Amino acid sequence: MADLISFARGAPSADLLPAEAVREAAQRALTDNPVRALSYGTGIGHPELCAWLADRHGNGLTAERVMVTNGSLEAGWMLFDHLLERGDTVVVEQPSYDRTLLMLERLGTRRVGVTLERDGIDVEALEQAIADGHKPKLVHIISNFHNPAGCTLSEAKRRRLVELSAQHGFWIFEDDPYREVRFAGAEELPTMLALAEGTEARVMHASSFSKTVSPGVRVGYLAGPAEEIGRLAKRAGETYISPNMLAEAIVYELCRSGGLDANIALVNVALAERRDAVVGALGDSIPEAEFVVPGGGYFLWLDLAQGSDTAGLLPLAKEQGVAFVAGPDFMLSGGEQSLRLSFASVPPGLVPEGISRIARALETQRS
Amino acid sequence: MADLISFARGAPSADLLPAEAVREAAQRALTDNPVRALSYGTGIGHPELCAWLADRHGNGLTAERVMVTNGSLEAGWMLFDHLLERGDTVVVEQPSYDRTLLMLERLGTRRVGVTLERDGIDVEALEQAIADGHKPKLVHIISNFHNPAGCTLSEAKRRRLVELSAQHGFWIFEDDPYREVRFAGAEELPTMLALAEGTEARVMHASSFSKTVSPGVRVGYLAGPAEEIGRLAKRAGETYISPNMLAEAIVYELCRSGGLDANIALVNVALAERRDAVVGALGDSIPEAEFVVPGGGYFLWLDLAQGSDTAGLLPLAKEQGVAFVAGPDFMLSGGEQSLRLSFASVPPGLVPEGISRIARALETQRS
Incomplete structure (x- = not known):
């Protein structure tokens, strides 16, 4: 793998x-x-x-x-x-x-x-x-x-x-x-x-x-x-x-x-780049995903098509070499068609491949 | 003061x-x-x-x-x-x-x-x-x-x-x-x-x-x-x-x-000196005090004469410019004739004066 x-x-x-x-x-x-x-x-x-x-x-x-x-x-x-x-x-x-x-x-x-x-x-x-x-x-x-x-x-x-x-x-x-x-x-x-x-x-x-x-x-x-x-x-x-x-x-x-402000300035540019990379890759590879484009922070919340099962998707994704957190972890009930992506943790160069792997896992799950 | x-x-x-x-x-x-x-x-x-x-x-x-x-x-x-x-x-x-x-x-x-x-x-x-x-x-x-x-x-x-x-x-x-x-x-x-x-x-x-x-x-x-x-x-x-x-x-x-061991060696010599200073000063100024001479640590526990009241002594000691903790704080009940001294917190040069102040407070309380 x-x-x-x-x-x-x-x-x-x-x-x-x-x-x-x-x-x-x-x-x-x-x-x-x-x-x-x-x-x-x-x-x-x-x-x-x-x-x-x-x-x-x-x-x-x-x-x-x-x-x-x-x-x-x-x-x-x-x-x-x-x-x-x-x-x-x-x-x-x-x-x-x-x-x-x-x-x-x-x-x-x-x-x-x-x-x-x-x-x-x-x-x-x-x-x-x-x-x-x-x-x-x-x-x-x-x-x-x-x-x-x-x-x-x-x-x-x-x-x-x-x-x-x-x-x-x-x-x-x-x-x-x-x-x-x-x-x-x-x-x-x-x-x-x-x-x-x-x-x-x-x-x-x-x-x-x-x-x-x-x-x-x-x-x-x-x-x-x-x-x-x-x-x-x-x-x-x-x-x-x-x-x-x-x-x-x-x-x-x-x-x-002033070291804090300097670091915030630096990190926020880097994180915005990562957000953009993830948003772009999602558009290319998982166009069905609906999400709020965050103006900051670390996270994107994807809503997939009706009937999706993100908890079931996760092991398939791991087989493909990619991880996320399935929606139900964040819900009192439900959340099966959602998942959370952290863009903070992935350097931009790896993002397209990472999102492609999720897309492949989705294909596998639905085939 | x-x-x-x-x-x-x-x-x-x-x-x-x-x-x-x-x-x-x-x-x-x-x-x-x-x-x-x-x-x-x-x-x-x-x-x-x-x-x-x-x-x-x-x-x-x-x-x-x-x-x-x-x-x-x-x-x-x-x-x-x-x-x-x-x-x-x-x-x-x-x-x-x-x-x-x-x-x-x-x-x-x-x-x-x-x-x-x-x-x-x-x-x-x-x-x-x-x-x-x-x-x-x-x-x-x-x-x-x-x-x-x-x-x-x-x-x-x-x-x-x-x-x-x-x-x-x-x-x-x-x-x-x-x-x-x-x-x-x-x-x-x-x-x-x-x-x-x-x-x-x-x-x-x-x-x-x-x-x-x-x-x-x-x-x-x-x-x-x-x-x-x-x-x-x-x-x-x-x-x-x-x-x-x-x-x-x-x-x-x-x-x-090895920095830890070096510091322990240094501190333990300094603390032993403080313990000795307190033990010596107690012998000079409060000979009634009974205590275990500790082989380490920070603390001495003084038992004073029967009928002592260390909680009542404390405000008098503070008037003299010295502080300790009264025995009852460490007891479910009792402890009135005891008090705790930390020798860690007092440089040796100040110890004789500090103990004398407690002795003076005791005299005031008993007079």
Whole structure:
């Protein structure tokens, strides 16, 4: 079998990792303030990084409303475990990030799926669900360059969700790791965190440096109401004293030196090229595929013809030397005719061959 | 008020942090294998570090029985949450590490305290508790240079605890972050992890690089039966994908280059000097204090005269410009006549003045 071309993993290929920039940042962090990097901190993590993040967000966000965490996945887990009890209703987009669905299941919550449209969650369907008697405690939204769906929540829907949060008292978990992985031509929309300022809406924003620096640094953050951040930071302190201060000191050095912005600029050009390569190859080899062309992020969500079976397709694809994730992994039910492609993980030169292999597997399955 | 001299925090003072060694290790880690440092890993963490740790332990330990974690505190939390259910009985030493007691309380376990003697837990009292009908699911033991008590579990007691684990089926959590913080003259005793090899005993060993490298790296590990490590690694993966690969890559570089051993040698000489300074000053200023002279670690546990009230002493001590932790924090009940001193945090030159301040506070309290 030829070498596997994997569109499965939501991570950039090795050539996009900023080894040199991180190496230089590590030097400076351990020269300028080694005590910060090497000592215990508290549950909020690296305080200067909290302040830098608050500034970066602007719109009234202050440092005491930010906590840095060991990645945004663990931060989400901590938030869920803190806010939710067994039997609580949580609205999830359909499709949604598979690990989130699993975490919410493990916590015994009642997950109510609401369809994702080309411009984000179907807000009218959410309102209908509430009118039908569902009382969500939390609504989980991946707002930019959705994983897995590639779509972005429109500004109008952002505003409406914030209004609904204020009206019905539910939390919005704005899960937003891809916001800065934005390609030329894509508009930057306000976060719901910003739109909630001065309202009664309750928004907890999560993001991460996994996509803008690299996943191995495991540095993410939460931003929200000061009181709730305080409670979460206390909980973090009880569980791990402080998150990783060494990695956070290195990330902070990248942030303040401009190394982060330089890397984002570089990576976003490379990723846009990969997106374009995948979109082009799909047009050539799998013209039946329907998808949102993402303005950033890592993912494309393909809807294939009615009656497709992507879970059954996967082993055939692997025989051809190509991998993806089948749609059902991201759904409470259904998803059989969909699949997720990560374009971050495949250098552009390999893309046409990779997509051809999927096309061949589809032919085999249908013949 | 004079500058605070704090014997409260279980962390070395800034001058003992190996900034240069970590800086050099970061350079090498990000030059030799940047992909490992910057990519996602899996729940076990840095695989080469797992293998190195298995080798370091020896005695039959293999890499698949080790997982690297974001510090050993979070690892303990994960283990407790995995193994224990509300109402389960857990035996804790008295005194024991305060954060462990809080975690076990938060999980709703029934904590049964067993007295600590000069050579570790009173094993006969543990056997009596079992004979009286207590059925521990887990026995929590800090085996070397105990926090807070300074004592070390004797080899005979280690062997007996392993036998009891095999006989009664309870888990031993061997919480052992100070093992390598061992001063000249202190014997190295076998771990219960090693003694359990080839028996039915169930030992989960936890340790950390917080004391041998620095706390800010937040790198710890668990070692135990392969099957249980596999389950815990799966759980870790579900919660945080992988622990911090960048920090682990740097720690691994320190390990394989000999930088770790060099730092341990350096730090242990410095810490022994601090211990000696505190022991000497106590003899001069607070001769009533009874304590185990620790052969390593960070802590001394003072028993003061009958009728002492260390919680009441603390604010008076702070007025004098000195801090410690009062005994009750480490006890399910009692501890009023005891207090914990960390000698790691105070440079030797400040020690006589610090201990004199405690003596003055005691005089004030008793006058």
